[in-house]
Amino acid sequence: MARSISCLVLFALVPLVACGTGDTSAPVAEVIDSAGVRLVLNHLPDGPVGTGGLSLDAEPMLEIGAFEGDPLYQLYRVAGASRLADGRIVVANAGSFEVRVYGADGRYERAWGREGGGPGEFLAMWLVRATGSDTLVVLDNQNRRISFIHPDEGFLGSVPMGEEVVGFPQAQGVFQDGAVVMGGGAPRIVPGDLRNGIRRFPTYFRSYEPDGSLATDFGEYPGYELFMWVDAGGGRGSLGASVLPFGRTTVAAVTADRLYLGTQDSYEIRAYDPSGSLRSIIRLDQEPRPLTSSDVAAYIDVQLENIDDQFRLAERLREIEDMGIRETMPAYGGMTADAIGHLWVLEYGSPQDAAPVYTVFDPEGKLVGRLPLPDRFRVIEIGSDYVLGRYMDELDVEYVRVYRLRRGG
Numbered sequence: 001m002a003r004s005i006s007c008l009v010l011f012a013l014v015p016l017v018a019c020g021t022g023d024t025s026a027p028v029a030e031v032i033d034s035a036g037v038r039l040v041l042n043h044l045p046d047g048p049v050g051t052g053g054l055s056l057d058a059e060p061m062l063e064i065g066a067f068e069g070d071p072l073y074q075l076y077r078v079a080g081a082s083r084l085a086d087g088r089i090v091v092a093n094a095g096s097f098e099v100r101v102y103g104a105d106g107r108y109e110r111a112w113g114r115e116g117g118g119p120g121e122f123l124a125m126w127l128v129r130a131t132g133s134d135t136l137v138v139l140d141n142q143n144r145r146i147s148f149i150h151p152d153e154g155f156l157g158s159v160p161m162g163e164e165v166v167g168f169p170q171a172q173g174v175f176q177d178g179a180v181v182m183g184g185g186a187p188r189i190v191p192g193d194l195r196n197g198i199r200r201f202p203t204y205f206r207s208y209e210p211d212g213s214l215a216t217d218f219g220e221y222p223g224y225e226l227f228m229w230v231d232a233g234g235g236r237g238s239l240g241a242s243v244l245p246f247g248r249t250t251v252a253a254v255t256a257d258r259l260y261l262g263t264q265d266s267y268e269i270r271a272y273d274p275s276g277s278l279r280s281i282i283r284l285d286q287e288p289r290p291l292t293s294s295d296v297a298a299y300i301d302v303q304l305e306n307i308d309d310q311f312r313l314a315e316r317l318r319e320i321e322d323m324g325i326r327e328t329m330p331a332y333g334g335m336t337a338d339a340i341g342h343l344w345v346l347e348y349g350s351p352q353d354a355a356p357v358y359t360v361f362d363p364e365g366k367l368v369g370r371l372p373l374p375d376r377f378r379v380i381e382i383g384s385d386y387v388l389g390r391y392m393d394e395l396d397v398e399y400v401r402v403y404r405l406r407r408g409g
Helices: 293-304 310-323
Strands: 010-015 028-034 037-043 054-056 062-064 078-083 089-093 098-102 108-112 125-129 136-140 145-150 154-160 170-174 180-183 197-208 214-231 238-243 251-254 259-262 268-272 278-284 335-337 343-346 357-361 367-372 377-382 386-392 398-407
Touching (some): 054 367, 078 386, 136 180, 180 251, 251 335, 259 335
Antiparallel strands (some): 028 037, 062 398, 078 089, 098 108, 125 136, 136 145, 145 154, 170 180, 214 238, 251 259, 335 343, 343 357, 386 398
């Protein structure tokens, strides 16, 4: 859906106002409009990028989870969470196959779901909150269906995934009209294109109506970079694959009326409307971060830390050596969109980095600023005044935390 930019363009140089403590200089955005496609070229300032007036309170205003005690507060394999309009928190606790409802004060209220294949039962769940209502969308890849749950009324019904849904797609979000966006995840292996070495098979992104019918096919995009081991000798073929260290993939974020897609090759992100039309392209003049020997050492430490068997340890080291290491990291990490249409893009970091850092763009695609978040914290949802996510402590105990987000300026 890429479109060329004509020479006859409306060109505007738009300086952004820097706000908040530590903002020493302002980023600048060039905006080019052509044939309905808006190209936003963001230029980094000479000095450090400030927060753009964004800040996060040091302590969470709510935490749900427990190391021991009441099992209703013990979380395992959190597969999505959301904050409702009345402040209640819903958590998909995949370890118990439940959608749990907690009050605005964190007290347990009720749970819906259990393990199984019947109505209201789950096997491989991921929770997405529907835009504009309290209806919850639960994607179940193993049962091959999309279920709808109300936090007070429980299971409302489900629809099967279409036959065109292959592999294990991820739930990316819900458009304002109720269409569920799925895609990414495991790539579609192309049988006739199997050979040793680095391969990047395609993945797809599609939206589905609440009745399960296909709404929009956004097309195929490069999936995870894999290293393939193919052995056709001896009359019995074998196949192995591993995700490439510091490999690229296509990441996505969904707002009420936009699907953002980026392949991580360069700092470019494309925005499509629900019909599949390209509406804008966001670029940032930031080169991918070079990999250092300490980055590689940290990656290997993480890969090997839970392997006790010496044979498997040596085998995994050989696999990493066979795959090799890229010279640079991906251009960025994952993405999410907040309740007021800002796009939050995770800076791709080394395993040794202390805390995640997000680069934030406004709904027009202009750079707002950068905001570090707490260590060991993974963002799930961002509202107008809060950030909700999963926190894992040093013992890998899971918690859902809500931090107060402040937007100054």
